[in-house]
Amino acid sequence: MKTSPLKILYILLTLCLLACKDDESTTEFTLMTYNIYHGEHYYNRGESNLKGLASVINRVQPDFIAMQEVDSMTVRTAGFNQGLKKDLVKELEKLTRMHGLFGKAIDYNEGGYGEGLLSAEPVVSGIVHLPTPEGGEGRALIYATYTYDGNKKVTFAATHLCHEYEKNRVAQIRVISDFLLKLGHPVVLAGDLNFREGSAPYNILAAHWTDAAKAFGNPENTIPANAPKSRIDYIWVDKNSAWDIRSVDVPKEDYSDHMPVVVKAKLKQ
Template sequence: MKKVFVSTAMAFLLLLNLAHAQSTKLKAVTFSLRHGEHPTGKKFDIEGIGSFLYDMQADFIALQDVDSMVTRSGNLNQPQVLEQVTGMYSVYVPLKKVENGTNGIALLSKWAITSTRKIELSAGKKAAPQAAILVNVIDGNKHPLTFICAFLNEESPVVRKDQLNAIYREILEIENPVIMAGNLNVTPEDLEYDQIQKKWQDSGSSAFTYESSGVQKRIDYILLSKRNTWNVLQYKVYTNQYSDHYPVEAKLEVF
């Protein structure tokens, strides 16, 4: 009988090709909208923001500071407008009343959302109520994925620490890949960032994501579950003119 020998290098390449065949590639985005108002006072342009997001062709988009039926932003249902312009599925969670409407967080998904959970977050005594959105989807390759949109407390490191712990507790039993994205109000110099690094893989770099009145800092993140193996194919911060925050994009591969 003729024997076939496979070199170690060849076997490694075969395994590598198999792993890539079973991997999932996706694009995640986070953007804090400032309810559609440019910091210089320019006209509200939520449809322009929607067109910009559509052009990104993302699989998931986490949005913070989103208005719904508020006078200051033209009484528009911003989550609905963004859903229509992007053609994505959407979930909106109001966090506080503003004038005659609400302001909150929204999540857009390329794939149909199979389940949604609101994660209540302690916000301290004086802050407005805060929460995160967790959704589960099945991607085009029939792989389950979980995506979280978060908007954390701006004032208190102690509250942010509690909020991060509350979100992490929600994913402890989740085995499929998890992405958390949003305005976390944490800079890489803060103690909470050490907490993040212990429990999440940071997809990004040191580029700042917020700029206002000469202040520049990185506070918007796309984080990846550590129990899974991730490859960050590309990380980008867009310097557009829609908000005092910049959109953040990560092209990812998960095995």
């Protein structure tokens, strides 16, 4: 039996549509941010919070987690670790079996202090030091680029903006946004941003980025953990990419004065 030309055309169109659908496959990422208070239990000072933090991370099983207030081999960490200095990222690597990155923002207490990042898979990473036009503590952005499905890329970036001066936060968020958007592929920004919704740096970011918690409709406060009054911990996704926010959660944990934020998001590429 001969196949009609119309039927052949229909088959070819169907195959084409299936191929196009495969080219625009959707991947779900679990994204997380957590200010870890230099590895010390905020509500039980003098005690390490690393095992508690690891238990939260292992339960969530994020693809990426941004961490703020991260010490590396400081005298301070020895004070609650039997006199031994600790590299907090390396310790959490062991406890979570994830890949760890440390981005030093400043020299501190005979060691370093800055940003931490854990990823479920190997990544290519970098660090950007941020401006402080009003002075104050140095700040940094650490980022990890993950390549998957052959040639698709996503970059997850972690930062902790200035807690003192609005002028610093504005300058820092401009540098961060410009840098990440120029990468030309999907990007995520996560961290303790030290600003509130409606502030100048928030509005600058909102022009090209989506506040995941607000988009999902449940922006919960994140600090202090024992009686949350403010939301300064965020996960943002770029508006240039096809992100679909599937869930947002603020687990009620008190290992730090901040609670973590967890976002599940689908990305079509």
